[in-house]
Amino acid sequence: MVHTPGIWTKEQVEAWKPIVDAVHAKGEFQPNGQAPISSTNKSLTPQYQSNGIDESQYTPPRRLRIDEIPHIVNDFRLAAKNAIEAGFDGIEIHGAYGYLHEQFMKDAVNDRADEYGGSIENRCRFTLEVVEAIANEIGPERVGIRLSPYAEFMESGDTNPKALGLYMANALNKYGILYCHMVEPRMKNVLQIDDQCPHSLVPMRKAFNGTFITNGGFDQEEGNKVVDENRADLVAYGRLFLANPDLPKRYAIEAPLIKYNRETFYTPDPVVGYIDYPFLE
Template structure:
């Protein structure tokens, strides 16, 4: 893959879970939102309150603050600085997170973005923020060290789009201008946090449009992952849940060995061990 020599085609995608052990507030939120500042977004529309996964209570989300147009260049620059810092820390490259309701996704999706400036309205305008970040990061550390993750079909945290096929295809084509190393897209069958579902849509048009390495993620197993590679629908396949439950997943796939079953109930719990580092290796 570019200048990188990979030993297999199995990828661990970005994952997240809670970090407040035993209900003790973590110190990092005070860094993320200093002085109680509201989170920034493309909009000031609040999220609908949601019931927690354990049905204990209802989560009330802090209303976001709509970024002013003149503030956006500084945010783009923050991504550039973050990429430079990652390289100085010894990383091989960076993956820009433009998926699953995070900030970049909030600009791209018309269910969220209700702006009337050059970053809202048309598809081109809504993708402007993402592409400015790609350009800034690629110029800073080199396009051959940059990837981006996108989920045009996903509707995480009310971040859906009315035409995800057009969105995904536009981004795939536009990324070619910057010559980045890879594009990592989430399959249409993974629209929510739940298990995969049937979908008439496909990432194949995006695969054909993007000229770099193409990664896919979303509900894959050993057999359909191999099939995706064999049929040239992807260059690499990412496995989140299976990798979480099987720390030696590449070895298990190689041997066609049995897999540990993941426990969804422990995906977003605060325990530092259970469901996180307690899954056994083959030799265990």
């Protein structure tokens, strides 16, 4: 993503260290020019964002050659190694919301006819190779993955999301990673919540042997209900946590929550929107 800080050089590792140290000092941890690479050469169909930008005008992706894929796997391994060197407690592989891993896993995007396309096993091969490489490098107890089998963000849908989610939940057990973090089926995209969605992550939760985390527009009451009903071990909060950096404390003492400002999301501003929300004290 544009304006996202990297972690593939020594200089970037050194720049991350004081940030990680500052987070640890607060008694917390956070486990996280050319054509873009993809599983495909397909471009997005014309559609406009709220700011008027036509998404189809983004640079078309370039289909990775088979001989390039091991190098990309190694890039993920190196980034994980660098993250640990910088002081992070662990890493989360972003396999959701239309990013590279999902472009391989989802059949609406992946149109390959080689060992990385076609069957569900082939489409998931790249992501599982990355999981294995990272787990071997830093230890599976430091590794998690985020998946969104039901999401259709940026045209990255799948004809059988339940089968995809179940396959990944079972396949991940081989590597013994710490957790699997899945987005609720009701979250078709980052803005739309379908409260009438009939699908559930319970089959994936039962299939995965490690800690299972769910996410997707929950408030405190809904999150507690999910855990009480054993539908997940943990519930992750994104937008609410962004606007309330002390969210657990606010929940504990029933303090009012600050409403997030969506207009400041996904912007390059280094000050406004992500780090300017107040604490209770």
